[in-house]
Amino acid sequence: MPITSFAFAGFTLAALLVYHRLTGRAKQVWLLLVSLVFFALWDWRFGLVLLALTLVNYWLSLRIASESSRGTLWLGLGLNLAVLILFRDVFFSWSAYGLLVPIGLSFYFVQVVAYFVDLRMGRMQPERDWLHFTLYLFYFPKVLSGPIERARSFIPRMVQPQTVDAGRVIRSFGLVMAGLVRKLFVADALMALIPDRAFVAPDEFAGQHLAAWLLAYAFALYNDFAGYTSIVRGVSGLFGIELSRNFSRPYFARDFTDFWRRWHISLSEWLRDYIFFPVTRWLMGRFRNRQHIFNLVLPPIITMLVSGLWHGFSWHMLVWGGLHGLYQVVERVVTLGRPARPPDQVPVWRRAAAILVVFSLTALAWLSFRMDLQTAWVYLVSMLSRGQWEAMALRPAAADLLRGRGILSWPGYGLPDPRIFLVILPALWLDMQQEKNGDELFYLQWSIWPLAGLLALAMLLLLLVSGADTQVPFVYQGF
Numbered sequence: 060m061p062i063t064s065f066a067f068a069g070f071t072l073a074a075l076l077v078y079h080r081l082t083g084r085a086k087q088v089w090l091l092l093v094s095l096v097f098f099a100l101w102d103w104r105f106g107l108v109l110l111a112l113t114l115v116n117y118w119l120s121l122r123i124a125s126e127s128s129r130g131t132l133w134l135g136l137g138l139n140l141a142v143l144i145l146f147r148d149v150f151f152s153w154s155a156y157g158l159l160v161p162i163g164l165s166f167y168f169v170q171v172v173a174y175f176v177d178l179r180m181g182r183m184q185p186e187r188d189w190l191h192f193t194l195y196l197f198y199f200p201k202v203l204s205g206p207i208e209r210a211r212s213f214i215p216r217m218v219q220p221q222t223v224d225a226g227r228v229i230r231s232f233g234l235v236m237a238g239l240v241r242k243l244f245v246a247d248a249l250m251a252l253i254p255d256r257a258f259v260a261p262d263e264f265a266g267q268h269l270a271a272w273l274l275a276y277a278f279a280l281y282n283d284f285a286g287y288t289s290i291v292r293g294v295s296g297l298f299g300i301e302l303s304r305n306f307s308r309p310y311f312a313r314d315f316t317d318f319w320r321r322w323h324i325s326l327s328e329w330l331r332d333y334i335f336f337p338v339t340r341w342l343m344g345r346f347r348n349r350q351h352i353f354n355l356v357l358p359p360i361i362t363m364l365v366s367g368l369w370h371g372f373s374w375h376m377l378v379w380g381g382l383h384g385l386y387q388v389v390e391r392v393v394t395l396g397r398p399a400r401p402p403d404q405v406p407v408w409r410r411a412a413a414i415l416v417v418f419s420l421t422a423l424a425w426l427s428f429r430m431d432l433q434t435a436w437v438y439l440v441s442m443l444s445r446g447q448w449e450a451m452a453l454r455p456a457a458a459d460l461l462r463g464r465g466i467l468s469w470p471g472y473g474l475p476d477p478r479i480f481l482v483i484l485p486a487l488w489l490d491m492q493q494e495k496n497g498d499e500l501f502y503l504q505w506s507i508w509p510l511a512g513l514l515a516l517a518m519l520l521l522l523l524v525s526g527a528d529t530q531v532p533f534v535y536q537g538f
Contacts, residue, residue: 142168206325242286275482330362
């Protein structure tokens with residue numbers, strides 16, 4: 060049941076109608092039932108496995124909080140890691156034979172790890188109510204692809220939801236509309252413009268087309284995941300339960316530290332708190348000098364390698380994480396001893412150049428995220444090789460355009476498909492307006508008619524896609 064479908068809209072509406080007629084604990088019981096049904100609609104077999112694991116994790120959490128030794132903590136971490144590897148990276152490769160297909164297991168894993176570690180560090184008291192503990196892990200808006208919530212902040216929001224007044228309803232629908240536009244109008248459209256063989260046999264295509272398709276993939280991946288997060292945040296808001304923000308215009312980042320403050324924020328904060336800081340503290344205990352080579356290099360490298368492994372136990376994901384770790388190491392070394400300058404004191408051209416460099420290196424790293432290492436290397440060489448670029452006939456293309464023949468004939472002149480850029484422009488405009496206004500829902504300040512037009516567009520997109528035979532799944536559902 061894709062969350063961009065009418066089936067999901069009907070499912071959510073039915074859940075809301077009952078939910079807002081209940082009070083107290085009955086609301087939480089209903090939400091858990093709804094969440095279990097939602098999960099079962101994806102794969103009830105794996106749902107049973109995950110429910111059994113949740114019972115074990117509940118018991119382990121009580122033991123971790125009451126014991127002085129770390130044995131139960133390591134047992135809990137090891138058990139959940141073993142389940143992650145077994146069901147996601149072993150059984151997943153056998154899914155064609157009808158075995159269990161994991162949905163959202165990686166997100167379940169990191170939330171359990173955070174919960175166990177927070178208990179051990181005394182940051183919170185164990186949740187003794189099994190209903191609250193289970194709902195924290197199964198809450199249906201976030202069960203597939205996050206955001207990654209911390210129990211110590213999310214459970215209180217879940218147990219005592221905020222009042223759903225007119226302002227919250229408008230804000231929630233605003234988030235849903237933005238998510239639909241990002242997913243259906245931008246991400247799915249860009250994915251449809253990339254040939255299937257481009258990521259399988261890139262050496263069959265001209266370099267300029269490969270560059271355009273990599274640009275399209277970079278924006279499609281971002282808008283796909285940002286669109287998902289926006290939709291589920293809006294849905295959760297209708298229940299009075301706030302979910303964390305996960306994206307903040309990442310392609311406007313001026314360095315890679317800034318990029319990871321903006322991209323998949325809930326995962327970035329998890330990596331910071333449970334990998335980067337512990338590794339940094341451990342190294343500082345052995346090498347007191349903050350500028351020691353190990354203190355500069357190892358924390359970002361280890362953190363981003365863990366990020367790669369979280370996305371998948373494969374060499375190409377490890378390389379993707381390693382590249383981002385290397386990017387951060389280079390930044391650390393280059394800026395060593397250099398005082399930070401406020402953004403308004405940096406010339407505009409330098410800010411623009413920094414954004415372009417960060418985006419370009421991020422896009423290149425997406426190659427190893429998307430495909431195996433051998434194919435990614437062929438793609439990179441083919442895209443950057445001067446001999447792989449075909450001559451581009453600009454004048455005949457412009458003449459055709461003036462004659463009214465349109466832009467679809469441009470690829471015949473060696474030019475990249477211009478529809479890619481036409482789709483990216485609205486997404487860029489949306490990000491630029493959010494950056495300029497400092498408000499992701501700036502369009503809610505519009506007058507009634509432009510706002511009504513945006514709503515009509517979002518509903519039309521939903522209608523068109525829901526009426527199709529197939530829908531493009533969200534990328535991060537695979538994790």
